[in-house]
Structure formats: structure tokens, C-alpha cells
Amino acid sequence: MIGEIIAIGNELTSGRVLDTNSRFAAGQLFGAGHEIIAMATIGDSPEEIGRALKRAIARSDFVVVTGGLGATSDDLTNEAVALALKRPSVLFPEVLEKIRRCPAGQSATEMRLLEKLAWLPDGAEVLSPERRMAGYLLIHDHTPVFFLPGVPHEMQELLAERVIPRLALWQGESVRRVRQRVYKIFGRPEIEINRLVGHLEKASPRVRIGYYPVFPEVHLSLTVIDGPPATPAPAPSATTSIDTTANLFDRLAAQIEAALGDCIFGRDEETLEGVVGCLLRTRAQTLALAESCTGGLIAGKLTALPGSSAYFSGGVVSYSNDLKEKFLGVGHQLLLAHGAVSGPVARAMAEGVRERAGVDLALSVTGIAGPGGGSAEKPVGTVYFGLATLERTLDFLYRFAGDRRQIREIAAATALDLLRRHLLGKLLQP
Amino acid sequence: MIGEIIAIGNELTSGRVLDTNSRFAAGQLFGAGHEIIAMATIGDSPEEIGRALKRAIARSDFVVVTGGLGATSDDLTNEAVALALKRPSVLFPEVLEKIRRCPAGQSATEMRLLEKLAWLPDGAEVLSPERRMAGYLLIHDHTPVFFLPGVPHEMQELLAERVIPRLALWQGESVRRVRQRVYKIFGRPEIEINRLVGHLEKASPRVRIGYYPVFPEVHLSLTVIDGPPATPAPAPSATTSIDTTANLFDRLAAQIEAALGDCIFGRDEETLEGVVGCLLRTRAQTLALAESCTGGLIAGKLTALPGSSAYFSGGVVSYSNDLKEKFLGVGHQLLLAHGAVSGPVARAMAEGVRERAGVDLALSVTGIAGPGGGSAEKPVGTVYFGLATLERTLDFLYRFAGDRRQIREIAAATALDLLRRHLLGKLLQP
Numbered sequence: 134m135i136g137e138i139i140a141i142g143n144e145l146t147s148g149r150v151l152d153t154n155s156r157f158a159a160g161q162l163f164g165a166g167h168e169i170i171a172m173a174t175i176g177d178s179p180e181e182i183g184r185a186l187k188r189a190i191a192r193s194d195f196v197v198v199t200g201g202l203g204a205t206s207d208d209l210t211n212e213a214v215a216l217a218l219k220r221p222s223v224l225f226p227e228v229l230e231k232i233r234r235c236p237a238g239q240s241a242t243e244m245r246l247l248e249k250l251a252w253l254p255d256g257a258e259v260l261s262p263e264r265r266m267a268g269y270l271l272i273h274d275h276t277p278v279f280f281l282p283g284v285p286h287e288m289q290e291l292l293a294e295r296v297i298p299r300l301a302l303w304q305g306e307s308v309r310r311v312r313q314r315v316y317k318i319f320g321r322p323e324i325e326i327n328r329l330v331g332h333l334e335k336a337s338p339r340v341r342i343g344y345y346p347v348f349p350e351v352h353l354s355l356t357v358i359d360g361p362p363a364t365p366a367p368a369p370s371a372t373t374s375i376d377t378t379a380n381l382f383d384r385l386a387a388q389i390e391a392a393l394g395d396c397i398f399g400r401d402e403e404t405l406e407g408v409v410g411c412l413l414r415t416r417a418q419t420l421a422l423a424e425s426c427t428g429g430l431i432a433g434k435l436t437a438l439p440g441s442s443a444y445f446s447g448g449v450v451s452y453s454n455d456l457k458e459k460f461l462g463v464g465h466q467l468l469l470a471h472g473a474v475s476g477p478v479a480r481a482m483a484e485g486v487r488e489r490a491g492v493d494l495a496l497s498v499t500g501i502a503g504p505g506g507g508s509a510e511k512p513v514g515t516v517y518f519g520l521a522t523l524e525r526t527l528d529f530l531y532r533f534a535g536d537r538r539q540i541r542e543i544a545a546a547t548a549l550d551l552l553r554r555h556l557l558g559k560l561l562q563p
Numbered sequence: 564m565i566g567e568i569i570a571i572g573n574e575l576t577s578g579r580v581l582d583t584n585s586r587f588a589a590g591q592l593f594g595a596g597h598e599i600i601a602m603a604t605i606g607d608s609p610e611e612i613g614r615a616l617k618r619a620i621a622r623s624d625f626v627v628v629t630g631g632l633g634a635t636s637d638d639l640t641n642e643a644v645a646l647a648l649k650r651p652s653v654l655f656p657e658v659l660e661k662i663r664r665c666p667a668g669q670s671a672t673e674m675r676l677l678e679k680l681a682w683l684p685d686g687a688e689v690l691s692p693e694r695r696m697a698g699y700l701l702i703h704d705h706t707p708v709f710f711l712p713g714v715p716h717e718m719q720e721l722l723a724e725r726v727i728p729r730l731a732l733w734q735g736e737s738v739r740r741v742r743q744r745v746y747k748i749f750g751r752p753e754i755e756i757n758r759l760v761g762h763l764e765k766a767s768p769r770v771r772i773g774y775y776p777v778f779p780e781v782h783l784s785l786t787v788i789d790g791p792p793a794t795p796a797p798a799p800s801a802t803t804s805i806d807t808t809a810n811l812f813d814r815l816a817a818q819i820e821a822a823l824g825d826c827i828f829g830r831d832e833e834t835l836e837g838v839v840g841c842l843l844r845t846r847a848q849t850l851a852l853a854e855s856c857t858g859g860l861i862a863g864k865l866t867a868l869p870g871s872s873a874y875f876s877g878g879v880v881s882y883s884n885d886l887k888e889k890f891l892g893v894g895h896q897l898l899l900a901h902g903a904v905s906g907p908v909a910r911a912m913a914e915g916v917r918e919r920a921g922v923d924l925a926l927s928v929t930g931i932a933g934p935g936g937g938s939a940e941k942p943v944g945t946v947y948f949g950l951a952t953l954e955r956t957l958d959f960l961y962r963f964a965g966d967r968r969q970i971r972e973i974a975a976a977t978a979l980d981l982l983r984r985h986l987l988g989k990l991l992q993p
Contacts, residue, residue: 142775143771143773143784144773144775144782144784145586145589145602146589146593146598146599146600146601146602147589147590147593147599147784148586148587148588148589148590148591148592148593148594148599149590149745149775149777149782149784150586150775150777150782151581151583151586152582152585152586153581155582155604156575156578156580156581156582157578158578159575159576159577159578160577160578160579161578162578163576163577163578164578168576168606169576169577169578169606170576170605170606170608170611171576171603171604171605171606171611171615172575172576172603172604172605173601173602173603173604174585174601174602174603174604175600175601175602176598176599176600176601177773178600181600181601185601203753204754204757205753205754205757205761205774206757206761206764207771207772207773207774240758242758243754243755243758246754246757246758247754284776285778286965286966286969315579323633323635324634324635324673324676324677325673327634327635327636327676328670328672328673328676331635331636334636342637343573343574343607343637344635344637345572345574345579345580346714347579347580348715352574352579352580354573354574354577354579421886422880424859424862426866427863427866428862428863428865428866428867428871428877429854429859429860429861429862429863429866429878429880430859430863430866431859432854432858432859432862432863432880432882433857433858433859433860433862433863435858436856436857436858436859436860436880436882436971437858437967437968437971439933439934439935439967440935441858441882442882442883445882446882446883446885446886447858447879447880447881447882447883447886447890448859448879448880448886449877449878449879449880449890450852450859450862450866450877450878450879450880451877452862452866452871452872452875452876452877453872453876453877455876455920455921456851456876456877456878456920459919459920459921460877460879460890460919460920489889489890490885490886490889490890491885491889503869504869505869505870535716536716537867537869538867539716541866541867
């Protein structure tokens, strides 16, 4: 089905808040086989909301609206529905009862504010009747319009549990199927990837290849749309397999994997830290970190994964030279001789944290993230990595471009990619 | 001026990439006094892009378009302009020359791809002629339409340096001014804040108060729009000051600050970690951290600030019990007796890192972020914080709700808020 997403709120149109809901909804709906032709963001103006609603209903098979359903005075979505779709709000007694029943410890004033949530457009169907969560479905001109709260976890839950199953029932068997895979790539620029695999798009008009820089990664999506083979097949012999969607998809996927090789670190939902965690777990290796310029970023990414304590022991954020000596045993003379941002210090940091933590593998990062601290010899963006195992210690020098945030992010990703390559036995020579 | 933002790319409508450009552009344009009435996100379809462009040009004073200007085959913005606005792409020799001059080490094939960037719509004015950056201005039906690249740092630079100054010239003196401030609040729910200050909106129809949960914070925006006092002023005596926009704004700001007190941690662009960093700097205090369940998140936030090495020494990510003993000197018996998630261990972690790092102040976090590891006595969301100074050590127990990511985020913010309150001498009693 063709859908449209509308996000509501002055906090979005004034740039105060980043709209993550539309992206989440688009990703889930795309994954369920729908196509989103447009996403609109509208301020808290009933007239503008109403215009966007009417336009979306007229041209799409379904509409998802997020935000503006709350109890505060700037929540105006229902007012817009009343105006634009001629559906005045009416009291839903069962919703009111649910609000009054919930022992959330509100004062009488707060309770009166919350009671606004029981007034919904005429004809609305409450999406989650058993729980106190805003969100309803309105079928207008035969088009399902889902109104979801702007609070991300409520929106996500309702979308996954109510909206997508409901749409699957709605569409019956008429859905146009796609096969899709996203390859996640680190260490090659978008334009080079395009050069390596761009010609594959010519295999069929049903094939689409997209390139998306998601700093510091590049994501490549391969999509094959179901349908008859577009070019008339040559007279099939007994041994020629028919180029079905599945065959075509598998053939292109194999060609992409061959062209990009090790630079592909993951697929679809996989993340760099997730892949590293999985490799550590399956190889029964334990890891510790010594982070200087990344200041805890890498540890933060690794510990975001549930169960990471099985392979990640922790580490030291040795932001000052003093802590490099005290917590990692880096020699004072070594620091003086080479400077904190140097190969020998990166190695000493990795060895220090590996020995003291008693782990199999340790990685260190020391560099100049800027904006200050650079020199002619070691400009901003100079970053050394150390990798210590039971057998040996290596160091790696990189020079990154960008601002402080970008240098820290690309340094953290490079560290994880070094670990990934080491665990796969495919480390590039320092 | 009234503006509209259009973001282009299948990576956005399929949810693979989060659109941060629109939010950045909206924030900057709002700050410059413009009002954004809508933000649209469109896939890589020339027809849809064209329709959105024509609609925006018809109803807005200016339009900002981001994305789809690159060299790869899915960059179709110029094609849409040719179709919708009847402006075919023509070769801009000076752009071509600039591309060929740049010694970026491309192969001949890559260079041919890049040369696509020299074909721009008829009548386009290149925004940054001295550098190799996509982006142009097209004046169509007397409406300025700015086409900017989708790469965030290029877009941001062109918006700040070219678009906003150009719009300021365009609008002359007709801009409608607003005074605005955003208060950032931690530790109070949105509905309670609404209850405390919501009545202030009644002061004048020119006043708008908005509430935006930005997990785990709540942001409150106070906006006063320029204009004549809406209610006829009473006959002014010699001592009555006129309720100008500035007076009205200041009066309301003072009332908000009085009502919310210490819960306001910052204003406008301020962040919790930035406020803590500033307090540490002005009080000449040094800080170290011992993070368990937050796993480096707090250190990562503090070191994101340039110059943080002046007050932040670093710390230990003691994710395993072993590292709590080895790097922080937490007693083995203490861990056995109370468990790693306990007040005594939080205190020992804070004391351990403070003494070993030789700093003035240390903070520790140990808790259960989930989804596993909870018990009846210590459910998921149980988090202890330790705060060690030269004089004393305190511990604090919190129970947070949410998923793993939310618990880690709110624990990190709580830790920073405890530091903020300690440095202000306004610590709540544990």
C-alpha cells in the first residue's frame, strides 16, 4: 500500500526537537512491504494540519499521524480533525473511566487536564482500549488514518502492535512484494561503492540500488520488486533456470558481496558494535578498552548491547596523561619522549589495560579530536590505535577529517572495525 | 517570512536514515525570525519532488530543499526541477572547471560521475562558487528556492553562511519579530510543568508556551510575538510602565523561573553536560567517574565538549566485578555482602576512583539496565549513585522505568544532575 506520514508539533517545525518518529514509522512500514511517498511535518496549527490530512487522504492508501494527542493546551490534532474532516470530538466514556481508574497520583487539576484525552473524533476506534495510551484509528473516505501519540515508545508500540497488523488485514492479498537487503559498509566512500556496483542496476528495471552515507558508514540497499521478468527471456533450455525474483536477488547479492568484500561489516539491522560483540562471544574472547580522545564512546556503544558483560570487562577513560600513568602504567618517560598521541603510547595503553584487566584482547585510542591541540606534525584528526593480544601488540595511525564530533565518531568506528578485522583474521597491515 | 523545508531521498522515506537536516534548518530559520509552516520528506521520485516544489512555491515566501544533488544515479533533484519548473539543466562551465581542478585523486570513471554536478537548472545561482560544494539558488515565481546538499556539514555551512544572510536581505524590514527562550528541565514530568506555568499563557494572545519532552528532559519554550498590546491598556498613570514585548517577556520569564526553580538546568542551547562542565571550570574542581551500567555514556557526554580536559581527568568503566576490584579497589567481601548494585559498592567505587585519580570530586553509577539481571528486591531500573568529595561520600538510590536504552540515558542524566546540584550547593537529601 502507498502511505503517508504526518508528524505534528511546533517543537518539530521550530527545530527544537528532532523527529525520530517519522523515521521509525517509515522503516517499519517499508519493512512490512508498504511504500511511503511522503512525510510531512506540520506545526500546531489546526488549519495546516487539516490541509495536510485532506491531501494525504485523497492521494494515499493509508495515513499515519504522530503527535498532538496529549493533554496540554498545544495539542491540537483532534481540533484539526474536527475542522478538516467534519468530525467533532465526542466524549468516549470508556476512555474517561480508564483515565479516572488509573492510580497515577495526579492532582485534581492534572486530572481535569488528562480528561481531555477522553474526547476523540466521532467515529474513532481506540487502538489500545485496555491501556491508558492515546491513539486511534479513523476510517475516512475508505482510507485508514492512524493517529498515534508523539511519545516515541508509545508510538513505536502502537505502530508495531496495532497499525502494521491492521494494515496487513486491510490490504488482503493485493500487496506488491519486494525483496530487500541493506549492506553496511565502513572504510570506502560512497562514490567508490557506486563505481564498483552501480552497473548491477542494469540487470532489470525491477532492481534498485541506493547509496546512503550514514556517517561514518555507507549503507547500500538492494531492492528487487516482484513481477514478471521485464526483458523477454531467451528460449529456455532444460538447464537454464528461470530468473525469478529470488534468483535475481540472490545473484545480485552475491555480486555485491564479491565486489565489496571485507568492507561490508553487516546487513540490515546489524551494527558494527553488534558484529564485534557477536565475534567476541563466539570466539570466547574478552575485551578491555583504554580510551583517550573517544572518552568512553566505544565503551558506551559496546555496553548498549544487552549481555555485553559476557565479553566486555570494561576499561579506562584515560583522558589526562596522569590517568594514563596511574591506571594504565604508561611510563612517564615514554609520554615525555613521544607525546600522548603516538604509536608507542597507544601500544603501552593497550598493553597496560590488557594486563591489568586480565583479558584476552585490548584496544586503545589516543588522538587529537580538536578543535585545539593540533600541531604541524600532529594536526587535528591524528589518531593512534593500539591492539594488544596475548601474542603481540600493534599500533595504527589514521588521519581523519571533520569536526570534533565527527573525528570522535569515526575514531570509535575505526576502533571497532580494527577489532572486527582482527577477530576475522583479516587485519589490514598497520 | 513564511518558509517550507523539503528533504529528498529514499533513504529518508524508507526509514533507513534519520533526517537531521530539516530539524537543523528549521532551528536556524526559526532563530532568524522566520516561521516554518511545513516540512516535507519526499523519496527519489522526480514527479513527487516536482509536486512538492510547486506546492511550496505557491504558498510560501521561501523554500529550502536538501538532498538529491549528488553525483550518484539516485540523485534526481535537478531532474525534478527540469520537469516541474520547466527549467532544463544546462552546463555551468565554471563549475565544471572547478570540479576538474580539484585534485581529489579520482579515477577517470569517478570524474565522469562527478561532472554531473556541473549540470544545473537554467537560471541557477551557485551558492558557494569558490568551493566544490553542491548548492544553488533558484528564484521562481518571485520565490527564492535554495537547493542544498544532503551531506549535513555542507548543508549546515551553506544554510548559515549563504541562505540566512540572503533571506535577511530579501525580506527588508518586513520581518515579524519574536522573543523566545527555551528552558530545559530535568526531574519533573511535562504535565506537572504544564500545571505550574500553563496559566501564564493567558497573559496575552501574543504569548505561547510549549512543552516538549526530549527524553529524559522536558523543554519549555516561552515565545512572545511583537505587536501592539492586545488588550486596551488602562489609562496609564505616570508610574505605569507600558507592557512592551520586552517587559512582557521578562515578566513571564521571571514567573517561570520562580515556579520551576532548581529543576531548570539550562536555557536555549545549554546542555546538562555543558552546564556541569562550566560549573566545574568556574569552581576549579576536577572530576573522575566510575561507570558500571552506564558503561562510558557519561564520560562520552563530558568529553564531547572541547576543553573538557581542564576539569575531567577520566575514569573507569568497571563493567565487570573484577574490574571494580582491580581498578577501583572495591573490596571483594563488600561485593559479596551487598552485591555490585548497592549503596556501599557505589560509595566504594566513587571513593576508589577519586583517591586513585587524585581528583576533587568523583561520581559512580552501578545499576541494572536490563533486560536481564533484575530480581524482586532489585528490579531492572534499580540504580545507585555514589558521590565522593574530599569531605564525605554519599549514595543515592533511584528506580527508573523504561527499556535498557532509556534506563541508561536517564541514569546518565541523573548522574550529571547530581553533580550539577552538588556544585550549586543544592543537593537533594539522599
